[in-house]
Amino acid sequence: MRNAIDLAFQKGRVEKKPLLISYTVCGDPNKKKSLEILKSISEYVNIVEWGFAHNCPTADGPDIQNSSYRAIKNGVNLKDTFKLVKDYKKYKNSKPLILMGYYQMIFHYGEKRFVKKCKEVGVDGLIVVDLPWPNNKDIAKLCKKNSICFIQLVAPTTTKKRMKMIIKDSHQILYQISMISTTGKKLKVSSKEIIKNNKIIKRINPKKNVVVGFGINKKNISSLKKCDGLVVGSAICKEISTSLKNRQNPVKKLNKMVKELKRKMS
């Protein structure tokens, strides 16, 4: 299976640079602006992650919750999300796109229908927060059939035995959760510790691209450059909240912020 995500990592390896992956919520602060934000930050990021909002998120910190609640308040549903993905994918500078969310939304939409629609609109990858291995085997297979990368998560609590099995069933990317936490909390482990865990995963299968997320921000991002990719989510969502509060244009603010993140990674 080769898709745009592979190519992005290939390029990263050649350039010896980690990929910057952004996370924002589709429909935050509204449909139009969320698409504008995505287009604008595509100037600097290598892959974009887009959340489809759910109102009972059990693994998100307050920043992503706020973004999700704003999106839901704006009436964004999966139909809108797919349409917006399609629009984004038409944009000339678009990057590989990963959808991320909770299983209830997929379950309600219908698993097969969901994956089919993903393929139709050009989704490149999928993360389902609360559908851990091995419960995700069916949907992962379905994704593979449709050339969509299903991304397995690995946490600091994951045992080595389980890790091996997860990696065996994984596609090109693994998502390493940096610490025992919901998204966006202050990093409570050292970068050294994260890199150590990262190496454990890499040693099991060096061919897999391992991206690190949870608690990554402009302060710590430069210390994690050795990883294949870094996901910044809550820090970006928080910036949207702040710019809304200060009546600033979130598109401009985010472009500036992501540029800064990119600079710190090189």
Add this chain to the structure above:
Amino acid sequence: MKIRKGIPLIDQHDKNGFYGGKFGGNFIAETAIKPIQDLSKLFEKLRKDKKFLKLKDYYFKNYLKGETPLFKLENLTDHLGGAQIWCKDVSAIHGDAHKAYHATVNALICKAAGKKYIVGDTGAGMFGKNLAMAARELKLKCKIFMGTKDIKRQAPNVKFMREAGAEIIPVSSGSATLVDAVSECMRYYVSNCDTTHLAVGSAIGANVFLKICAYSTAQISRELKKQLLEEFGEIPKMKLVNVIGGGSSAAGFWSEFIHYPKKHIELIGVEAKYCAPLTTNAKLAILHGAAQYCLTDKNGQIKETHSISAGLDYPGVSPLHCFLKDTGRARYCSASDEQALAAFKLVTQLEPSVKPSLEPSHCLHEVIRLAPKLNEDEIIIYNNCGHAYKDRKIIQEKIGYYPT
């Protein structure tokens, strides 16, 4: 879908934690997998461990003050002129509600796991209060997550929790009720699962949590069985009526009786009218780690609910009840706020010794509706699972007085 013979209700699941192949499961973040697996192993070990069982019985007997009474409501029976109405008065327990059982068991498990911190969610405050008390008793540090709307309407319990030394974490997201408190509590657990034991307040959540809960409340039906044999010399033909919020009290009230034929023992669950996933044929949804019937909107988002009763103000329901419904073993109906209040008024006028909280008042509506249609030799037993003191203000407002 069938109930497998000879297997307790909580153990009717498959290896993935699904009841009837579709309810329950473990829809949780990867971070929590290992801690939850560890907890599962520990729980399965403890429930076979003689020393632990002895300890549990010791606490049930001495700390929770032992058996709760079963008695006939003579005046109500006479007034309605039909079936005999009996009350299993679980509110007589130390802690004033069935939540005392799983709060205590959770605190004991937390201790056995070598953890110092325990967290839990609460709606009506009954679980929060009991968890705070159990934590104090066992010298654990306790945090209770509670919606800000519920903190206001269940103030007496909030006071109890604070006095017992628990920290109350107000939750203002979403509808600021139980559903949000559970979400926030689960998020806290994901962030602290290495040091903290999660006590889920009802028979909901990932498999092990609902099992611990229903395992603990099953004490109610074990007692009832014994009391019935003493009173009648046999297990009589009867109807067991219980209110359903998350479904923890009903699961406990019924668990010993699920293998009896329906004609012998009928199980009737009563939901609050606007939080009634079982009565309204709600869709299957994933909420708080488990697949269950749940109120959702057309986009798949979890619906906000409205009930006068904070303990019932929840859009989902225990996978155990979804299973009992689809196997046809139990039947479910609902009662409105007004019907529950009317039932409370009638019962407390006729039976001054009983003070059902707004939660069991819902099932009393069904009891009052059913009894006159039945013969005098028929028996209805309802679970008086909580005491009304916490609802004093609401009751005063709604019916003009609080019975003394």
